[in-house]
Amino acid sequence: MAVNYRDLGFVNTKEMFKKAFAGGYAVPAYNFNNMEQLQAIINGCGRSNSPVIIQVSSGARKYADQTLLRYLAEGAVAMARKAGYNNPIALHLDHGDSLELCISCIESGFSSVMIDGSHLSYDENVALTAKVVEYAHKFDVSVEGELGVLAGIEDDVEAAKSIYTDPDQVEDFVRRTGVDSLAISIGTSHGAYKFKPEQCTRNAKGVLVPPPLRFDILDEVEKRIPGFAIVLHGSSSVLPEYVEIINQNGGKLEAAVGIPAEQLRQAAKSAVCKINIDSDGRLVMTAIIRKTFCEKPQEFDPRKYLGPARDELTRMIIDKNKNVLGSADQG
Numbered sequence: 001m002a003v004n005y006r007d008l009g010f011v012n013t014k015e016m017f018k019k020a021f022a023g024g025y026a027v028p029a030y031n032f033n034n035m036e037q038l039q040a041i042i043n044g045c046g047r048s049n050s051p052v053i054i055q056v057s058s059g060a061r062k063y064a065d066q067t068l069l070r071y072l073a074e075g076a077v078a079m080a081r082k083a084g085y086n087n088p089i090a091l092h093l094d095h096g097d098s099l100e101l102c103i104s105c106i107e108s109g110f111s112s113v114m115i116d117g118s119h120l121s122y123d124e125n126v127a128l129t130a131k132v133v134e135y136a137h138k139f140d141v142s143v144e145g146e147l148g149v150l151a152g153i154e155d156d157v158e159a160a161k162s163i164y165t166d167p168d169q170v171e172d173f174v175r176r177t178g179v180d181s182l183a184i185s186i187g188t189s190h191g192a193y194k195f196k197p198e199q200c201t202r203n204a205k206g207v208l209v210p211p212p213l214r215f216d217i218l219d220e221v222e223k224r225i226p227g228f229a230i231v232l233h234g235s236s237s238v239l240p241e242y243v244e245i246i247n248q249n250g251g252k253l254e255a256a257v258g259i260p261a262e263q264l265r266q267a268a269k270s271a272v273c274k275i276n277i278d279s280d281g282r283l284v285m286t287a288i289i290r291k292t293f294c295e296k297p298q299e300f301d302p303r304k305y306l307g308p309a310r311d312e313l314t315r316m317i318i319d320k321n322k323n324v325l326g327s328a329d330q331g
């Protein structure tokens with residue numbers, strides 16, 4: 001049976017982005033696939049009093065089961081309110097690839113959907129995105145579109161190399177589709193391997209330093225669509241402390257490089273109103289689980305390794321909200 005997001009306690013992203021724009025911060029969009037990640041996001045954003053977008057890819061929806069996921073998400077809002085957190089929470093489809101998937105999510109209580117037509121031709125992207133907007137807006141559900149292609153894996157769509165957003169297209173795209181926010185490509189990338197070592201330089205300590213984001217493109221985009229909410233995907237910093245724990249405990253993540261926190265902070269002060277973070281959450285969970293397995297080989301109760309991983313993820317989220325996105329105390 002179809003359910004409306006308002007009945008589950010979610011909000012769409014309109015008001016969130018308006019405030020983020022005016023306040024010079026970005027709303028965090030954290031991906032989740034399971035209960036522990038969701039608990040950490042809700043508690044981390046609740047404790048730091050940050051607005052939050054909890055987001056689900058189509059892969060996550062299949063993994064968790066779409067029926068269970070609807071109740072997990074509803075339960076997450078109930079848990080937040082019981083804990084006394086009054087921060088706004090949106091439920092968002094990440095990288096939707098069809099109108100049918102967007103409709104299915106809207107019917108199961110999502111307050112926001114992304115339609116990712118970035119791999120299509122420009123005209124096909126416009127046509128698909130406009131169809132999703134037409135449907136979603138009947139229910140006051142927000143829609144995020146994408147122009148430009150990020151390097152790395154975008155769900156089923158593999159982009160071999162980054163194709164930066166063309167600022168000349170954004171005004172026309174926004175006008176013709178009616179989207180509420182726009183994801184752009186300015187050099188971020190999905191996953192833990194955002195840059196090849198040959199694209200990076202090394203600092204005095206020999207640590208890989210990635211090429212800077214293309215703030216010049218972001219500035220141009222802002223000029224063409226003033227006041228419009230911009231989204232950055234692929235924005236994990238691939239936090240070295242967790243990569244190190246993973247590698248010290250039997251893992252093998254070589255040359256993993258992310259987006260430096262200062263550049264995300266700079267972006268958050270601009271028209272960037274939503275910053276997507278998935279890989280950093282995965283790294284935290286993996287690091288703590290690996291460490292626990294190595295230090296306590298006798299442990300086999302999932303609560304004993306998922307619990308500490310969840311607690312560390314909560315801490316990481318509080319730190320990101322406070323020190324990177326600037327969204328803490330904005331709930």
Ligand code: G3H
Pocket residue numbers: 031057058059060094095153154155190278279
């Ligand atoms: O941008 C993609 C997100 O990190 C989701 O990844 O499709 O493996 O769930 P996933």
Ligand code: 13P
Pocket residue numbers: 031094095189190191192232233234235236237276277278279280
């Ligand atoms: P990261 O892989 O950098 O965390 O990006 C996540 C993302 O963009 C989800 O849509």
Ligand code: ZN
Pocket residue numbers: 094095190233234276
């Ligand atoms: Zn993404």
